[in-house]
Amino acid sequence: MTRNMRSRAVRTLGLLAGFAICTSATSADALWPLQEYKSSSIKTPFFNSLGTSSFPPADILRGNGYPTIYSDDGQLVWQGAEGNYSALQPQMLDGEPVIAFWEGVVGEGFGFGHISILNGSYDEIHRVTLDCKEQDFVTVFDPTTFSSCIDIHESQFTDNGTILVTAINVTQADLSSVGGPKNGWIQDGLIYEIDIKTNEILFRWSAYEHRAEVPMSYDIAPLGADGAGSGKNKIDPYGYPHFNSIAKYGDSYLISSRYMCSVFFLAPDGSVTWHLHGRYGGDFNLSLDTSFCYQHDVRFLSQSAERVTLGLHNNDNTEFTGSAALTTGMVLKVELQGSKKVTLERRMWDAAEPVFAQSQGSFQTLGNGHVLQDHGATPKIEEYDENGTIVMRARFGFDSTMQTYRAYRYPWVGRPSTKPDVMACQTDDDQTAVYVSWNGATDVESWKVYSGSRLKTTAMRNGFETTILLEKLPSNDTIVVEAVGGVGSGRRSGSIRVGKSC
Ligand SMILES: *[C@@H]1O[C@H](CO)[C@@H](O)[C@H](O)[C@H]1NC(C)=O
Ligand SMILES: *[C@@H]1O[C@H](CO)[C@@H](O)[C@H](O)[C@H]1NC(C)=O
Numbered sequence: 001m002t003r004n005m006r007s008r009a010v011r012t013l014g015l016l017a018g019f020a021i022c023t024s025a026t027s028a029d030a031l032w033p034l035q036e037y038k039s040s041s042i043k044t045p046f047f048n049s050l051g052t053s054s055f056p057p058a059d060i061l062r063g064n065g066y067p068t069i070y071s072d073d074g075q076l077v078w079q080g081a082e083g084n085y086s087a088l089q090p091q092m093l094d095g096e097p098v099i100a101f102w103e104g105v106v107g108e109g110f111g112f113g114h115i116s117i118l119n120g121s122y123d124e125i126h127r128v129t130l131d132c133k134e135q136d137f138v139t140v141f142d143p144t145t146f147s148s149c150i151d152i153h154e155s156q157f158t159d160n161g162t163i164l165v166t167a168i169n170v171t172q173a174d175l176s177s178v179g180g181p182k183n184g185w186i187q188d189g190l191i192y193e194i195d196i197k198t199n200e201i202l203f204r205w206s207a208y209e210h211r212a213e214v215p216m217s218y219d220i221a222p223l224g225a226d227g228a229g230s231g232k233n234k235i236d237p238y239g240y241p242h243f244n245s246i247a248k249y250g251d252s253y254l255i256s257s258r259y260m261c262s263v264f265f266l267a268p269d270g271s272v273t274w275h276l277h278g279r280y281g282g283d284f285n286l287s288l289d290t291s292f293c294y295q296h297d298v299r300f301l302s303q304s305a306e307r308v309t310l311g312l313h314n315n316d317n318t319e320f321t322g323s324a325a326l327t328t329g330m331v332l333k334v335e336l337q338g339s340k341k342v343t344l345e346r347r348m349w350d351a352a353e354p355v356f357a358q359s360q361g362s363f364q365t366l367g368n369g370h371v372l373q374d375h376g377a378t379p380k381i382e383e384y385d386e387n388g389t390i391v392m393r394a395r396f397g398f399d400s401t402m403q404t405y406r407a408y409r410y411p412w413v414g415r416p417s418t419k420p421d422v423m424a425c426q427t428d429d430d431q432t433a434v435y436v437s438w439n440g441a442t443d444v445e446s447w448k449v450y451s452g453s454r455l456k457t458t459a460m461r462n463g464f465e466t467t468i469l470l471e472k473l474p475s476n477d478t479i480v481v482e483a484v485g486g487v488g489s490g491r492r493s494g495s496i497r498v499g500k501s502c
């Protein structure tokens, strides 16, 4: 691996992290080596999967630096082009599985970009944008302009062909309630619902415009704290309210605010139906064991008129608190009426390898009682069974150099529109080694290897790259491989020549 490659990997993977500045950019491969291949120029972190999961045909998706899919056995399945990515999320659109992710320019804790939606062939089929000019966005980067002002945090579809995203507008505000200047600056948090196919805006909501119900005093991030902004000037706006997840239930919106340690439920007219503060309770009666803070990925697991059940990734830490508290997955039952009690249904953590995640993360219920938890700034993914027992843990780094905002287990069939990649060479011990891979293919069973028009062998596919040994072939023999089995069965690589050395 060249030095250049190494520093690039550090930068891109660390930046998206943006939330958690990468402090040890010296030597990524000493911290976690990258896996390399002969047939492809792709480099990817080893995904050290420990223990095996029992639950469905599935792949782990990770995004940041590169959008990536791994299989359960830790093998790479697909890696997209390098970029600034976030909010990568497998979802359904028109009955088809797709991948949505944010891409754009990242600042400290927020960004300006668009949402790309890829189909099973990894082709972009939709691009959701939010016109910065038309919507009158002010950014810390003015006068630099951006073509789209969607923030990094969310890419959640509704069942109605729309997408929920966050956006940041830099605006002036009175910060005296949090001990700041009267003429201070904030990162106002906006919520948009946008039609995926037409880009039409169906809902817009600004926290600051609703500050009577979402007051700055709910925010517990101290002014000037690492990542929270001093609020003293336009280029260092205070992180009010730092939204990081939105979902729509019926015609209402569930919003998570990181720095307010809060969950808000909004009516369609933008008024706050209820507010749960993870430290102070808000409209609810919190107990010590139901307290949460700086959380991510808040979703309803169930909902009725009487109560809701919330799933969330409770970081309980930030860059400015340090790693003081244990990060856990939580399931909370919230009584909407009567006692307004919040009770803890489940708490998940890995006692053998506890995590103290300062930023990011996700919490996914898998339908059989299992939960997949991603730890964001701490590059670790865990799966729990219905009794909270760890059934899978995977790491792709030791420190925060490599991060992933969220991760999902999801059934996925990849139909790459590219051809399989192949490389062949003469080995030192007088054989011919053929290396074959097909970025994004999920269900190839075996590979046929042809030399000229002669079928030399058929070999079982073995991971992202399969190595097949043949007798020594002349160094300019041509090799073609063909996929057998799966949706791409019969697809052939281009014709390559056997190289003199491997
Ligand atoms: C990624 O974000 C950085 C700023 O953090 C920006 O300089 C760069 O242009 C972005 N890359 C792309 C491809 O947008
Ligand atoms: C993905 O989209 C491309 C471009 O629209 C199309 O050619 C291809 O057939 C689609 N693939 C799938 C699996 O839908």
Ligand SMILES: *[C@@H]1O[C@H](CO)[C@@H](O)[C@H](O)[C@H]1NC(C)=O
Pocket (backbone or CB within 6 Å): 135, 136, 137, 138, 169, 170, 171, 172, 206
């Ligand atoms: C951003 O803030 C400016 C200044 O307060 C305001 O004029 C503009 O309308 C705001 N834009 C959005 C998208 O809220």
Ligand SMILES: *[C@@H]1O[C@H](CO)[C@@H](O)[C@H](O)[C@H]1NC(C)=O
Pocket (backbone or CB within 6 Å): 160, 250, 251
């Ligand atoms: C779904 O979209 C249709 C058409 O825009 C709209 O009439 C309907 O209210 C939407 N349903 C929900 C639940 O938002």
Ligand SMILES: *[C@@H]1O[C@H](CO)[C@@H](O)[C@H](O)[C@H]1NC(C)=O
Pocket (backbone or CB within 6 Å): 283, 284, 285, 338, 339, 340
């Ligand atoms: C919290 O619970 C106590 C008794 O357990 C009750 O008196 C009080 O009204 C509750 N608070 C709210 C906001 O419902």
Ligand SMILES: *[C@@H]1O[C@H](CO)[C@@H](O)[C@H](O)[C@H]1NC(C)=O
Pocket (backbone or CB within 6 Å): 385, 386, 387
């Ligand atoms: C979970 O606990 C219940 C009750 O003890 C038990 O019956 C069940 O087998 C456990 N499930 C697993 C996967 O161990």
Ligand SMILES: *[C@@H]1O[C@H](CO)[C@@H](O)[C@H](O)[C@H]1NC(C)=O
Pocket (backbone or CB within 6 Å): 474, 475, 476
């Ligand atoms: C390439 O193969 C041809 C026969 O197909 C042979 O005559 C020729 O010498 C080979 N060239 C090299 C450089 O090996």
